[in-house]
Amino acid sequence: MYAKELKVQTSLRIDKTSLADAKEILNEMGMNFSEAVNIFTKMIVSHRGLPFELKIPNNEVDELTHKLQTALEQVAMLEQNEIASKNARDFLNEL
Numbered sequence: 001m002y003a004k005e006l007k008v009q010t011s012l013r014i015d016k017t018s019l020a021d022a023k024e025i026l027n028e029m030g031m032n033f034s035e036a037v038n039i040f041t042k043m044i045v046s047h048r049g050l051p052f053e054l055k056i057p058n059n060e061v062d063e064l065t066h067k068l069q070t071a072l073e074q075v076a077m078l079e080q081n082e083i084a085s086k087n088a089r090d091f092l093n094e095l
Contacts (some may be wrong), residue, residue, distance in 0.1 A: 012037075019033070
């Protein structure tokens, strides 16, 4: 038989509307908010961090990502001979 884990009570400050929406969704899933917080806490421990990636939107990163995607598409077309061959300097200058 497993020993019962010691539980502690805590308080959270959460946006009222978000909490109500979350509780409604969790209820549809058959669990309450406390159970969900316990699952989230265990996931943090098992992942040794948040169980999902956090990103900060950044226009510069978005622009670089778009340029990289364009370059990769052009390389693929060059490999398939769909566009005329260019020298490397011209190819990079167009980016």
